[in-house]
Amino acid sequence: xxxxxxxxETARLTLRPTAAEDxxxxxxxxxxxxxxxxxxxxxxxxxxxxxxxxxxxxxxxGYSMFSVIEKATGRWIGRVGPWVPEGWxxxxxxxxxxxxxxxxxxxxEAATAAIDWAFDTLGWTDVIHCIDPENTASQKVAQRLGxxxxxxxxxxxxxxxxxxxxxxxxxxxxxxxxx
Numbered sequence: 001x002x003x004x005x006x007x008x009e010t011a012r013l014t015l016r017p018t019a020a021e022d023x024x025x026x027x028x029x030x031x032x033x034x035x036x037x038x039x040x041x042x043x044x045x046x047x048x049x050x051x052x053x054x055x056x057x058x059x060x061x062g063y064s065m066f067s068v069i070e071k072a073t074g075r076w077i078g079r080v081g082p083w084v085p086e087g088w089x090x091x092x093x094x095x096x097x098x099x100x101x102x103x104x105x106x107x108x109e110a111a112t113a114a115i116d117w118a119f120d121t122l123g124w125t126d127v128i129h130c131i132d133p134e135n136t137a138s139q140k141v142a143q144r145l146g147x148x149x150x151x152x153x154x155x156x157x158x159x160x161x162x163x164x165x166x167x168x169x170x171x172x173x174x175x176x177x178x179x
Contacts, residue, residue, distance in 0.1 A: 005058045006121070008066065008113045013106060015066035015080065015113055018055040022067045025076035026051045029098055037135045038096040039159075054079065063122055065094065068110050070101070077101040080110035082118045087156030089166055090128040093118055095141065107141045115145065119171045128168035130155060142167040146177040 005017035018026075030040040030047035039050065057064035065081040078097030084090075093114045095107045118124045129147060131138045139149075146169055153166035 005063070005066075006117070008117055010109050010113050012071055013077075013110050013113075014069040014071055015110055016069065017058045017064070018051065018067050018079070022076050023048070023051055025098065026079070029078060029096060032099055034099045035096065037132045037138065038094075054083075057083075063118075066110070066114060068097065068106065070106075077106060078110075080107065081114040082122065082124075085156070089130065089153045089155065089164075090168065091118065091122075091124045091126055092128050092130055094129060095138070102137065107138075108144045111141065111145055115174060119174060125171045126168060127171075127174070128153075128166050130164040131167055133163055133165050139165075139167070145169075146174065 008015040027044050027047045029035055030042040030050065031044070033041055035041055042050070054065050061084070063082045065079040065083055067076055068078045068080050069075065070077050078095065078101060080095040081093060083092045083094050093111055095111055097107055115127055118127060127147075128150075129138070129142045130153060131142060147167040148169065150166045150168055153164045154160060155162055155164060
């Protein structure tokens with residue numbers, strides 16, 4: 001386990017900073033064809049570099065994607081949270097879950113906790129989600145979160161060739177939405 005950041009609790013999930021024991025799940029997520037919208041599929045060595053980048057962001061930035069742990073099983077099921085690499089088009093809360101965790105509302109549940117934390121603790125005034133125009137599942141999550149499609153965006157190198165739409169909302173919109 002790690003203690004270099006907060007732990008958030010939802011009804012069914014624990015969100016905590018990335019820890020060494022999460023790598024096997026991370027590598028499996030990034031090896032699966034379903035990861036095509038979050039930079040995969042990737043070889044294990046490439047997945048490792050992404051994994052330690054997210055873990056290191058906790059130290060350098062004081063925030064990063066959380067590991068998402070299913071309370072009922074203790075299983076790592078994905079990553080969700082704030083992500084703002086150099087040159088990113090805004091303050092993002094993103095998500096990526098194991099395929100067998102799809103359709104259970106986990107992405108929305110975890111992202112809600114992460115967005116609350118980003119607005120309340122990090123002081124963000126806006127949140128975005130960079131979503132491939134073909135990724136209808138993530139578009140539905142963004143809509144459930146109350147975000148709207150702001151139009152095409154551009155990611156920094158070396159990701160500039162990947163098409164994304166920027167979904168998002170302001171802190172005031174987030175706080176005014178019906179829950």
